[in-house]
Amino acid sequence: xxxxxxxxxxxxxxxxxxxxxxxxxxxxxxxxxxxxxxxxxxxxxxxxxxxxxxxxxxxxxxxxxxxxxxxxxxxxxxxxxxxxxxxxxxxxxxxxxxxxxxxxxxxxxxxx
Amino acid sequence: xxxxxxxxxxxxxxxxxxxxxxxxxxxxxxxxxxxxxxxxxxxxxxxxxxxxxxxxxxxxxxxxxxxxxxxxxxxxxxxxxxxxxxxxxxxxxxxxxxxxxxxxxxxxxx
Numbered sequence: 001x002x003x004x005x006x007x008x009x010x011x012x013x014x015x016x017x018x019x020x021x022x023x024x025x026x027x028x029x030x031x032x033x034x035x036x037x038x039x040x041x042x043x044x045x046x047x048x049x050x051x052x053x054x055x056x057x058x059x060x061x062x063x064x065x066x067x068x069x070x071x072x073x074x075x076x077x078x079x080x081x082x083x084x085x086x087x088x089x090x091x092x093x094x095x096x097x098x099x100x101x102x103x104x105x106x107x108x109x110x111x112x
Numbered sequence: 113x114x115x116x117x118x119x120x121x122x123x124x125x126x127x128x129x130x131x132x133x134x135x136x137x138x139x140x141x142x143x144x145x146x147x148x149x150x151x152x153x154x155x156x157x158x159x160x161x162x163x164x165x166x167x168x169x170x171x172x173x174x175x176x177x178x179x180x181x182x183x184x185x186x187x188x189x190x191x192x193x194x195x196x197x198x199x200x201x202x203x204x205x206x207x208x209x210x211x212x213x214x215x216x217x218x219x220x221x222x
Contacts, residue, residue, distance in 0.1 A: 032209050042116075042202060042213035043155070050209075086153055098143070098209055099168050102155040 002027040006089050006103035014111050017079050021106045023089030024071040032092040033065050033072050034100065039085045046074070046087075079110045115139050116214035118203050124220045125193055132189045133217045135203030143167070144186040145204040145211065146178060155202070161186055193221045 004025045013019055025033070032050045036043035047056045049065035049072060056063050060079075065072045076083055086107050090100040116137045125131055137144060145168075146158040160168035161180040175191040186203060198221045203214040 034210070036213075038153070041215045045210055045212070048210055088155065090155075092209055098206060098211070099157055099160065100145075100211060101157075105153050107153075 002091075002093065002101045004089055004091050004101050004103035006087075006106050008106060009104065010107045010109075012109045012111065013079060015079060015081060017110075018075065018077045019079060019108060021074040021076075021087050021089075021108070022071065023073070023103055025089075025091045025101075025103075026070065027091045027093050027101060029093045030067070030091060031094045031098060034090045034092060035063055035072070035074050036088040036090065037085045038088055038105070043088055048092075076108075081110045081112055084108060084110045116203055116205055116212050118201075118214040118217050120217060121215060122218050122220075124222065126222055127193055127195060129193050130189070130191045131193060131219070132187055133201055133203075133219075135186045135188070135214055137184055137203075137205040137212070137214075139205055139207070139212065141205040141207045141212075142183055143206045144180065144183075145206070146186065146188050147202040147204060147213075149200045149202060149216070151199070159186075159188075190219075193219075195221050197221050 007022045035046040047063045052067040060077045063074045086105040089103040092098045143162045145160045149155045159178045164180045180186045200216045204211045
């Protein structure tokens, strides 16, 4: 069965710290890996990764994919209280349309 | 200029009732989805439509029936609601692999 596992499930740090969130996966028809940020409502898109070893960066956030070891990490540097959210990892499979299999999420809390 | 919209945002109803949730996207995408997010925040795909055709149908009770009148709309009808149906239901649309989510409909069955 397809599986996406995120760790840790919960993380509490102080403002200014750097955090690394992990995502490992086992899926049959891998197409892409996506990271989303969910605050109170809808998940909002952060990154989509399709190739190994190429870092994607957006401000203080960055992410990289390892297709050999089947995992991805999401780094956030110089964290701010506004980074507090649930971070969701999803793996896209091609089944006619792209099906996303989500991990259980990492709840990140940034304390001032 | 909302990209993916859902109505209603909140829905409180009693067991046994039938209810519908509507979704519309103005992004011109061909593919739309319904997801269910449970109380532990686990998001799980239910259905996917591509250009009005059902593409993905996960193991979902027959009480759930999606309908796509055109490629910009995907509605979800639920018959004989049960307590376990309480969750947040998200609609999404996609093109080129990236999915855009609607604001969600919080369904509470009492």
